[in-house]
Amino acid sequence: MADLHAWLETHLLKLNLVNEMDYEQGFSRLSYTKEEKQSHQAFQMIAQSLGLTTTTDQAGNQWATWTVKEDAPTAAVGSHVDTVKNGGGYDGVAGVLTALAAIKILKDHEFQPKKNISIICFASEESARFGVSTIGSKSISGLLDKDDIAPVKDAEGITIKEAVEDFGLPWEKVGEAELSEQDLESFLELHIEQGTQIEDNQADLGIVRGVACPIRLQVKAVGMANHTGTTPMNRRFDAFAAIAPLVAFVEEQASLLNREQDIPLVATVSTVQLEPNVMNVIPGEVTLGIDIRSVNDSLKRELADRIAAYCKKIEEKRSVQIKINTLVDNPSVFLNPQVHERLTHVTEKMGLKPFTMDSGAGHDVMNMAHKWPSGLLFIPCEQGISHHPKEFASIKDLAKGSQVIAEYLKEETGEGH
């Protein structure tokens, strides 16, 4: 055990490209940047040291495979290593690290799988750079519409196409990482919970049933810019004063919907852009970004409808035009009951307490689940803090996760399967 803990500590640092985890600014390895690539290289080196064969596919996903027979079925496990800006060192990395650790455990135990095992380190999971998430797993599962995202730009004006090519991948082939149903037998992802339900329910691990995919709205209010000093209060078309009450409304209605029924819903006004955003000009245009999530799709729709109705009221009361643009509206994904059962079974066999829950965050597994029987395992993270430099998961919980994956792989790839 001490050996596993030390291994996890060392390789957690390696995947994060650091000598210690305590960084005030957190970690910034945005999609298709050299920082993501460096972390991919660390993944390859660790995998090779475990005796795995590493390859890179057309979307930049890293594969590390334990091949027992070329044409044997393949069980896959994995996650990602890219991060948001100033994010934590566990979101993504925890899944890649524990998958690698599980291989180490199996090899230490001299386990002989009957099937191939692949660890996937997915490219570009976070939407922080381009507003597009899980690009690598979308490509593998055939869900990537590359023409749709080609013109998307990051904050510096670099298109995703340019970024992918700078990363060393021909843009034309980025969709060709797609695998057929026969190529994989199953998929498992481990991730930090990014919430506190495991802890709140005194459990050791979370086993996920459904992934709440978001509705994302862009609400644009157009009034008229004018001089702040010379425009009387009663002659203004201030887009910000008009739309700002929507921020509190979204929070209030989301809280209300949570009290009214059992399935959780969360909603956030997470972005804002003012035009021109200078001290002596009345805001002429405001764009808000709203993120709504629940595994109950009709609940998300209900909130989106309430937002639309509230915007209509603002339009009637004030001289601003409001336009709502639906950026994303993905139905929630339900994971495979057999994989869920196997995870529950091995967790309990190890004397650990599993907790069945839903995921409020999207993960690579939601794409993989479209094509292969898939599961998602959560380990706790301190106070549920994530996408933040203070994000933290303990080595003890990473070790528990590694052992559950190892036990799961034993059942999944051993005799009798």
Added chain:
Amino acid sequence: MADLHAWLETHLLKLNLVNEMDYEQGFSRLSYTKEEKQSHQAFQMIAQSLGLTTTTDQAGNQWATWTVKEDAPTAAVGSHVDTVKNGGGYDGVAGVLTALAAIKILKDHEFQPKKNISIICFASEESARFGVSTIGSKSISGLLDKDDIAPVKDAEGITIKEAVEDFGLPWEKVGEAELSEQDLESFLELHIEQGTQIEDNQADLGIVRGVACPIRLQVKAVGMANHTGTTPMNRRFDAFAAIAPLVAFVEEQASLLNREQDIPLVATVSTVQLEPNVMNVIPGEVTLGIDIRSVNDSLKRELADRIAAYCKKIEEKRSVQIKINTLVDNPSVFLNPQVHERLTHVTEKMGLKPFTMDSGAGHDVMNMAHKWPSGLLFIPCEQGISHHPKEFASIKDLAKGSQVIAEYLKEETGEGH
């Protein structure tokens, strides 16, 4: 008259560096940029064509002088040609253009002044680039604290010191444009009203009594960033949801104070910055910029106090810390009664209707008034729209303004004065 109209039309285009005034994107000649410099060069060429002598001072102000005797007193008239981003072609330019046109009128009339006349084209009046306004006129009137503003940066990270030096001026000397009281006898600025009081009062021109200088607040709310999908509504420290109601509060309280008493007050939440401002992260920090103006300084203070009290309430109700930083708190400036009287007199003599009013916007004249007897003349602008591509003042009103300045200069610099 047709001659004057044509002259104004031609030279309005020249100062704006264009061939037609109708630009969808408006005009962007930010402080100490090559665009401001090009407009300064246009000013010099026009002034020279009128027989004036042009010089540039240490702060980059352009001077064009009609010298009758080296040691004669000097009456000054002027404004600026820099603009906000995507601003209009009249804010500033109107004052420089009409001052030049007044010289043309005086010369056409073969008027012989007994005093020198200087037209000043002030550098860097707008705060749009650095958040610092009226740099040129502050330097002339000895109000510039250059060490205080040296570290200020624009949106690209260029310091004001670097910008001034790129403009061709040694930073060390930028404060040395200061003149003594004896160097000028009086100062007059013409500006577009940027409001609709002249029109609302069926007058031709506005003659300003007081200039409302702003209180500017920076309100920073600090909560905690976290994942939008995994953080339940009751476990959030969303800085944006907490502070957003302040936007409506500021508007509502400003409107209330206007109804409660006679002297107008305006207040605007004109800027916002979210951290990290990405779709899947709850806003951890929000910074709002608030601009409050009235010629009644205690009224501005009253609103600032109400804002502080409201922020205290938010802090008590929600787990966010709020810090209020006073960026600017300048007392209002009252202009010279004799200059006001002279302007009223010449306006009425011309058969025009003057309207005595206050200015909600700051102008170069507010600095000049600290040292010299000063006046401010407003011409109407369409619908009060300013700092916007649709800003518009008619040639007819520019002609009226030019003639009032010419008549004023006749009285100011003629026999008997």
